[in-house]
Amino acid sequence: MVSLDSSLRLLAIAWVVAALAGPQAQAAETVTRTEAEDVGSVIDVLEATIPEDVRRTVSGAAETAAAAAAAAAAADATSDAVELGVAEVTKALNATVAAMAPSVAADSSAAGIVNAPGLALAAALAEATPSEPVVVSPYSVVSALMILAQGAAGDTAAAFSGFFGTGETALTESGAALARLDAQLSTSDGDEVLSANGLWAHPRVRFRNDFVAQVTGTFGARIETADLSLTETRQAINAWVAEHTKDKIDSIIPESGGDLAAVILNALYFHGSWQRPFDPAATADGTFHNADGSDATVPMMRGDGSYAYLAADSFRAVRLPYEGDVTMVLVLPAEGETPATVLAQAAAYGSWLDQSAYASSPGIVTVPRFSLDYAAELKHVLAGLGLAPALAEDADYSGMVAAGGRLVVSSVLHKIALDVDEAGTTAAAATAVLLSRAFHRPGFTLAFDRPFVLALQHVDSGALLFVGQITRLGTANG
Numbered sequence: 001m002v003s004l005d006s007s008l009r010l011l012a013i014a015w016v017v018a019a020l021a022g023p024q025a026q027a028a029e030t031v032t033r034t035e036a037e038d039v040g041s042v043i044d045v046l047e048a049t050i051p052e053d054v055r056r057t058v059s060g061a062a063e064t065a066a067a068a069a070a071a072a073a074a075a076d077a078t079s080d081a082v083e084l085g086v087a088e089v090t091k092a093l094n095a096t097v098a099a100m101a102p103s104v105a106a107d108s109s110a111a112g113i114v115n116a117p118g119l120a121l122a123a124a125l126a127e128a129t130p131s132e133p134v135v136v137s138p139y140s141v142v143s144a145l146m147i148l149a150q151g152a153a154g155d156t157a158a159a160f161s162g163f164f165g166t167g168e169t170a171l172t173e174s175g176a177a178l179a180r181l182d183a184q185l186s187t188s189d190g191d192e193v194l195s196a197n198g199l200w201a202h203p204r205v206r207f208r209n210d211f212v213a214q215v216t217g218t219f220g221a222r223i224e225t226a227d228l229s230l231t232e233t234r235q236a237i238n239a240w241v242a243e244h245t246k247d248k249i250d251s252i253i254p255e256s257g258g259d260l261a262a263v264i265l266n267a268l269y270f271h272g273s274w275q276r277p278f279d280p281a282a283t284a285d286g287t288f289h290n291a292d293g294s295d296a297t298v299p300m301m302r303g304d305g306s307y308a309y310l311a312a313d314s315f316r317a318v319r320l321p322y323e324g325d326v327t328m329v330l331v332l333p334a335e336g337e338t339p340a341t342v343l344a345q346a347a348a349y350g351s352w353l354d355q356s357a358y359a360s361s362p363g364i365v366t367v368p369r370f371s372l373d374y375a376a377e378l379k380h381v382l383a384g385l386g387l388a389p390a391l392a393e394d395a396d397y398s399g400m401v402a403a404g405g406r407l408v409v410s411s412v413l414h415k416i417a418l419d420v421d422e423a424g425t426t427a428a429a430a431t432a433v434l435l436s437r438a439f440h441r442p443g444f445t446l447a448f449d450r451p452f453v454l455a456l457q458h459v460d461s462g463a464l465l466f467v468g469q470i471t472r473l474g475t476a477n478g
């Protein structure tokens with residue numbers, strides 16, 4: 001017979017999971033029979049029914065409440081003790097579950113906020129340059145743009161909501177969901193995932209207090225004030241990027257040029273070791289067939305064993321897990337398909353992103369060992385993905401700057417560094433949203449520097465007083 005403490009602890013975990021995820025409700029019924037079962041077998045049942053991330057989130061609170069229930073039931077160690085404990089656990093955890101459930105749901109939606117625009121961006125870039133490597137960080141790009149979105153208003157805010165796929169959800173709520181995901185990533189076991197946000201501004205830029213509170217509180221960004229026209233300031237910004245990508249990316253903005261008023265930054269660093277490393281002795285030169293029709297000789301790593309595998313009409317895919325909570329997904333398009341179409345399919349309806357679609361299967365995989373650097377200016381691509389109102393000259397960022405000031409997005413810069421080898425993967429990303437002061441500009445520019453027609457017209461009557469052509473002025477050069 002198991003101890004009362006063990007029974008109540010397991011019951012508490014099962015109860016919370018049942019409240020958060022209805023399909024696991026049967027786990028609670030299993031636990032109530034713990035007086036006649038072995039604790040180990042019950043734990044096996046729970047391990048199979050409780051998702052790891054949910055179990056990790058709720059187990060601490062559940063254990064605390066279970067201990068309180070055990071103490072309350074200690075005076076009555078009869079066969080009804082477990083039933084008494086159920087009531088105590090229910091009472092103790094009810095408020096905890098009520099508070100936690102919205103957060104769990106919001107964190108799940110954060111993946112959609114990142115994935116949908118990120119896949120659309122990758123697909124658009126891949127389609128524009130089908131023969132060139134394209135790698136982006138949806139997480140980094142969305143993080144920087146989400147900070148920018150906190151200052152948007154009117155049609156500009158609506159454009160961001162459409163881009164992130166949040167519909168009527170307030171951008172502040174979407175930002176909070178992304179911040180919770182950031183916290184979850186930073187505590188990932190086994191892998192190293194580091195994300196940092198920053199905001200640099202010219203002293204003449206006056207941010208609204210609520211925007212400052214949102215950026216520093218929700219996103220953990222430190223706001224630096226400095227003259228962005230100075231080379232040393234821009235060098236300091238690039239040094240910040242290098243520091244937060246562990247020198248994988250040494251710069252993100254040019255050291256001179258342009259009228260910079262503010263820079264929003266995100267830096268992301270990842271390092272993961274394979275759960276099953278590739279044997280360096282098995283690595284051998286092989287042929288990689290480039291998209292432009294040429295062939296290249298590259299080192300090919302070889303692994304064999306059981307893998308999470310998925311075969312579909314337009315692709316085959318395999319998942320290669322790292323030691324922590326991150327997995328590399330490799331997708332090989334079918335003959336006649338391209339990476340751009342596979343990316344676009346995922347942006348439309350998930351496909352190879354659906355983890356439940358994979359099944360364990362024995363197989364052999366060969367993967368190139370490679371290093372890659374990628375850089376892109378994203379403003380024009382993002383405009384084509386629905387953000388045009390947020391990137392236009394008349395974009396409304398009145399939620400960011402104090403009355404009388406206006407900022408416009410002049411550029412969105414993105415850089416990637418990626419290394420894949422037998423031991424694992426190291427990757428880094430940096431995104432910079434460059435903002436400049438908005439000045440009144442004419443709707444068009446017209447330079448009369450070649451032959452033109454001239455007329456002087458009486459406004460009230462419309463009568464021409466003079467008319468003619470001007471075809472030559474001054475003394476011809478040469």
